[in-house]
Amino acid sequence: MTGKDLLQFIVAGLSSGALYALLALGFTIVYASTGVINFAQGEFYMLGGMLGVLAFDSLGIPLVFAALLAILATTAVGVLFELLAIRPRKDGDPLALIIITVGGSILIQSLTRHAVGGEELATLPSFSPGPSIGIAGVTIVRQSLWIWGITAVAVVGLTLLYRRTRFGKAMRACSIDRDGARLVGIDTARVVTASFALAAALGAIAGVVISPTVPPVFYSGASIGLKGFAAAILGGLGNPVAAVAGGLTLGLLENIASGFISSTFKDGIALVVLLGVLFVRPQGLFGGRSREKV
Amino acid sequence: MxxxxxxxxxxxxxxxxxxxxxxxxxxxxxxxxxxxxxxxxxxxxxxxxxxxxxxxxxxxxxxxxxxxxxxxxxxxxxxxxxxLALVPEGRRLFGSMSVGENLELGAYARRRSRSFSSEFAEDLEIVHELFPVLGERVDQSAATLSGGEQQMLAIARALMSRPxxxxxxxxxLGLAPKxxxxxxxxxxxxxxxxxxxxxxxxxxxxxxxxxxxxxxxxxxxxxxxxxxxxxxxxxxxxxxxxxxxxxxxxxx
The missing domain is CATH 3.40.50.300 (P-loop containing nucleotide triphosphate hydrolases)
Structure with a gap:
């Protein structure tokens, strides 16, 4: 493998890594407020892509608005999911909640299949059509620039939310000490709802921004969900920066490994990483000893 | 009385x-x-x-x-x-957040008050006057404070809600006699x-x-x-x- 090949794999790795980062952020945010891994996270990604294509193709809504509509609608699904399936479980028992999210994932998939069908949909048009960009012999697909840009905006937005807004600080407080948060008047149930809304929005953003490249289909959430989960664990379920670092690292590992070994193993890398981290360094690469989870 | x-x-x-x-x-x-x-x-x-x-x-x-x-x-x-504001046993501070953020969240319950920002500034002044040490440590994370300072912050945080x-x-609990x-x-x-x-x-x-x-x-x-x-x-x-x-x- 030449240096140029390696660079090409790095570019590809950073693209898929950015998507994993968005998913990992979703896992991290919900984990921070509930202590639970939300196995329906991948479905938000799937819904984002699905609804984007349906809004654009079937309803004829212009691309930008179709994308926004898909994100908003998926956010609403996230909120409904929390209100109908998570909140009624008053004791917040993590094991019960995890099983509920697995059930939710299956339900969302089946409903989508019934409503839309089992076939892949068409892709969305590229957000900025045109030939790929060549730099130093490395090809960068234009949509990759959108993926990176949107991921960067999402991370900056989240950081501002957590550091600058009162509700964001309340969310952090809730993840540090839930009982302490209630004592200062923070409605922790609302924080949980908000975290599902954010996680759903981030999943949908990833789903929409990739749909010009990968056609959405009802089962696409499962595998990306697993990768987002692996990325979140790799990052240590810590803060937004750790989630993004985990996502990018996983994307790079996957692509470089498939370049060196064989692309047959590409999807297995996430599992190897997941198990490896859990065995060797369960707190993740960036988990440290910090108690704060967002 | x-x-x-x-x-x-x-x-x-x-x-x-x-x-x-x-x-x-x-x-x-x-x-x-x-x-x-x-x-x-x-x-x-x-x-x-x-x-x-x-x-x-x-x-x-x-x-x-x-x-x-x-x-x-x-x-x-x-x-x-x-x-009603409870200063709980064990303080329950937000350890990785700054002293200033802890105080800000202390006023969380009053966020809908119409004159919130002026009252918040007033309360912050009172709290800093009562606990000068907290004013010196606004940007420090709560977990890095000494036990006594943490207890002061816990009381100050409770006071920020105007109880x-x-x-x-x-x-x-757990503090030196002085x-x-x-x-x-x-x-x-x-x-x-x-x-x-x-x-x-x-x-x-x-x-x-x-x-x-x-x-x-x-x-x-x-x-x-x-x-x-x-x-x-x-x-x-x-x-x-x-x-x-x-x-x-x-x-x-």
Whole structure:
């Protein structure tokens, strides 16, 4: 493998890594407020892509608005999911909640299949059509620039939310000490709802921004969900920066490994990483000893 | 007491954790502007009573009336909005957040108040005046403070909600004697400002020296009540809770 090949794999790795980062952020945010891994996270990604294509193709809504509509609608699904399936479980028992999210994932998939069908949909048009960009012999697909840009905006937005807004600080407080948060008047149930809304929005953003490249289909959430989960664990379920670092690292590992070994193993890398981290360094690469989870 | 208005009435309250009852029909009251202390040995139910008043625990019987309003079974977040602030045992600070952020969140329950920003600035000034050390450490994370400073921050955070009744659970726990006297000096200042306080304290002699009245709790019941000076002079209290064995023995 030449240096140029390696660079090409790095570019590809950073693209898929950015998507994993968005998913990992979703896992991290919900984990921070509930202590639970939300196995329906991948479905938000799937819904984002699905609804984007349906809004654009079937309803004829212009691309930008179709994308926004898909994100908003998926956010609403996230909120409904929390209100109908998570909140009624008053004791917040993590094991019960995890099983509920697995059930939710299956339900969302089946409903989508019934409503839309089992076939892949068409892709969305590229957000900025045109030939790929060549730099130093490395090809960068234009949509990759959108993926990176949107991921960067999402991370900056989240950081501002957590550091600058009162509700964001309340969310952090809730993840540090839930009982302490209630004592200062923070409605922790609302924080949980908000975290599902954010996680759903981030999943949908990833789903929409990739749909010009990968056609959405009802089962696409499962595998990306697993990768987002692996990325979140790799990052240590810590803060937004750790989630993004985990996502990018996983994307790079996957692509470089498939370049060196064989692309047959590409999807297995996430599992190897997941198990490896859990065995060797369960707190993740960036988990440290910090108690704060967002 | 210039105002004889009742701030809190706990009427025959039973409460506990899950199926384990701790309190059995406890009745106490706190008047406006008073400092009332609950003393008693470990497991007597002092903290349980405080938690029940603050909404952390729901009473299984009896009622909690705050400023004329029945708040039995209120949630903790509604209790702060109603004007009750609990400084919990173990402080429950937001350790990885800054001192400033902890204070800001202390005012969270008042965020919908119309004049929030001016009141917030006022309260912050009062708190910094009471606890100058916190002003020096605004950007430091709460976890890096010393034990005494953390206790001060916990009290300051509670004050940021403008409580009408401040509930303090074991503020001296784990602190050095010098720091404890600093904390109680601050409580005296709050008292002179007219803040109403319900104080749970392991160290009965310190508590009674800084309070107007007190209740002695024993195995979930009120065993004795009286003014602080009455309780300080009471032989049983002296013997059991103040550790003045010899005096009371020679007194009998």
């Amino acid at each position: 210039t105002e004889a208005r009742e701030m809190l009435r706990v009427e025959k309250v039973s409460s506990g954790y899950g199926h384990v009852g701790v309190l059995e029909g406890v009745s106490i009251h706190v008047m406006h502007g008073e400092v009332v202390t609950l003393i008693g040995s470990n497991g007597a139910g002092k903290s349980t009573l405080l938690k029940t008043v603050a909404g952390v625990l729901s009473p299984t019987g009896g009622s909690v009336v705050f400023d004329g309003r029945d708040i039995s079974g209120i949630t903790p977040e509604k209790a702060v909005e109603a004007g 009408r009744l401040l509930l303090l659970d074991e503020p001296s 720091v404890i006297s600093e904390i109680f000096a601050i409580l005296d200042r709050l008292r002179s400002r007219g803040v109403t306080i319900l104080l749970v304290e392991q160290d009965a002699s310190v508590a009674l020296r800084h309070a107007d009245r007190g209740y002695v709790l024993r195995t979930g019941r009120v065993e004795l009540e009286g003014t602080a000076s009455e309780l300080l002079a009471n032989d049983d209290v002296r013997m059991i809770y103040l550790g003045s064995w010899k005096k009371s023995v020679s007194g009998t």
